[in-house]
Amino acid sequence: MTDIDEAADVSAKPLRHNRDFSRFWFGETVSLFGVQVTNLALPLTAVIVLNVRPEELGLLRSLAFLPFLFLALPFGVLVDRNAKRPLMILANLARAVLVGLVPVLAFADALSMPILAAVVLAIGVCTVLFEVCWLSYVPVLVEKEHLVAANGRVSASSSAAEFAGPGLGGLLVQVLTAPYALAVNAGSYLVSVFSLLTIRTPEEVTPSAKRHLGREIAEGIGFIVRQPYLRVLAVAGAAFNFCYMFVEALFVIYAVRDLNMAAGTIGGILAVSAIGGVLGAALAARLVGRYRFGRVYVAAVVVGYGGPLLIPLVAGPPVLAVVVVTAGFFLMRAGLTVANVAGSSLRQAVTPRELLGRMTAGMRTLMWGIGTTGALVGGFVGGWLGLRTGLWVAAVGFLVAALPILLSRIPQLREMPSAATR
Template identity: 40%
Template sequence: MPVRPRAATSGPLRMPEFRLLLTGAAAGLFGSQVTLVALPLVAVLQLNAPAFQVGLLTAAETAAFLLVGLPAGAWVDRMRKLPLLIRADVVRAVAMASIPLAAVAGVLTMAQLYVVALVTGVATVFFDVAHQSFVPQLLPKEQLVAGNGALETVRSSAQVAGPGLGGGLVQLLGAPLAIVADACGYALSALFLWRIKRPESLPERLPGASLRKEVGEGLRFVFGHRLLRVIALATGLANLFSAMLMATQSVFLVRELGLAPAAVGLVLSAAALGGLAGALCAGPLAARLGRARIIWLSALVTGPFAVLWPLSGRGAGASLFALGSGVVFFGAVVYNVAQVSFRQTVCPPGLLGRMNATLRFVMWGALPLGALVGGALADAYGARAALVWCAAGFLAVPLPLLLSPLRRMRELPPVDGELGAADEEPDEDADDGAGAGAGQQVEAAGRG
């Protein structure tokens, strides 16, 4: 069994191993946020791709969650997490480095962008599943919200600075060369993770275990849990419409609002500013309003601001797009902090990889579909029309949560680490003491 961290009375930032994990996350996230701006602009500006091909590129980035999402969890549960994280970072660094090299050689094509997106997507599946399973090995349960909060603060900070930096680099160097920052970020992330020396034993294989059986255990755990089921549905809907946004926003901002690459980066940074504010506020809000209540309230209150996207216009009107993104992503981060910390707490350690992979299969599996739909709508009716559908979708996201037992709860049910233990009926207004932990600095895991 892995060695447990030192006393839970010290915060996670006092642990050298967690600080290395956090620094590696920062390096990788800053680079990936540059690519969030640069990669679609490679297609739009350098290769003059139509809207549907840009949507297809976004779909390729996330298709791996459908292709290997479920078995990835079972594979991760069989492996040491830290070496897997390092290998995934190296693969992503090499794949991203191929884009500027091909651009300099004059042989860059959309086909290569699709391949790079698929390869990095597969590596990201394994990285993300292993990362969410590795954090509980570093931190005790009572520090998970604080540790997740620190990671989300880093993520949101990268999302604030990354798009602006990416837009500036695209304007200065051109979109393909700007992607060098992403390759360097993944390489630095691998280096910091390599410096973590925490002993990690190889997980035991149970007699008669098989990939099919292990995947089935993850599916039964998630879909047999009434709260995880509804969280998966609501997050899947949010990701579906988020992918529509990602597939169309660059086309909309460049071709309909006439923004330069640097301005595109600044507008997209507004979403990250909202996310950073959400990371800082999630803990206090959960402590004040309740860890269950904040899950549905965050989506209900902030989702309607998505209508500002299609209402935005040229010049100062672009600020409406920025405002809508900032508020919507504030709510998204608050939501993610609450539901990810709950998932890590409710699941037995041996099932963490499969639980995370199953949820990501459902939640992130919606991303390629949303990207394809968004690209097709933008191609047929224009990017603004696609954003109208996107905004309507965000209005529907809270409905599964409001129709679930979460609406009657203040705190999430107590858990004891056993399968199904969280399905007992809680006292709706009880405070089981976990609010104190939720009041610490908080994090989320991106799109769940």
């Protein structure tokens, strides 16, 4: 039996027996918790060590996402031309060095805002490369029938990290101080690197007949536009991200000024909503296995896109407001996670192996390119119409965003189609 035959035999087994996927999942879970530590420790480092202004803190956040807009598409070509595992190892090694550089510079009293901004931007570049790679790499490790379960496990890890990570980050910042807590995330990336090094599944790379960057990018975008399911998912995903960033721009200030919520209460609401994500990820594979794929996806969309209607619903008694707002975020995260797991699996299933990198990069660019403008529009609308009215605008926008899916062929799917579907 050849190495490739052995790999196929392993990937065909139940997911719990797929050792290579388990290694990947373990490393990714550790690094996801490390990312949550960094999400807290890095801005605190900027505030405490560098005494930055709010505008500078906003700049750091935008620099973290900026590479998604400009580098995802060329990275998609790179990923389709090369084996993905070495690229993921390179990306996480670079992230470990970059994150570990911050406490070293802080200790040497050499950290400055321009240096920190450059580090954040470089980390963002590595994050884009890793994100494009791993979504294209899961189908290498598991068979189509296990994609939902595999994506569900990674999503569960992500939601668990979002729930427990900020608390862990706060504890580490308190014990180690902000810059030195970042060393934990550097170590988490190294754990991921070690896990990737232990994977033995061989990866076939199909050489592209076209070695022109622009044509290969256009081929990936063209595939998304022509493929009926991908086209719908791209439009709905971009609209959802726009509304989500819209809400994110308004919610904290609305909770503080209009609902008189304390910071701890707001943190509790977001933590409970992350539990919704964990629950959704845990149930996704079971739901898809028991019910028709299209019905599960539509139900998840209705719950996830409808949940935000509860956020601006109550502005009265504080306890009632907390309960209703928490329910809105919980339903949004639970439904969204099921929809994301099913949608990611659908995207992977209908895309030929040689286009996975460019498809993933194209979807990321289309979804986040439009989505990131939601925060700017949300701030403007909230200032113009008021915070609560702005949240109502976003809530209605979520319902509009669901329409492309509800009116598409996706609700009629009994099971996930294959890459032959056009």
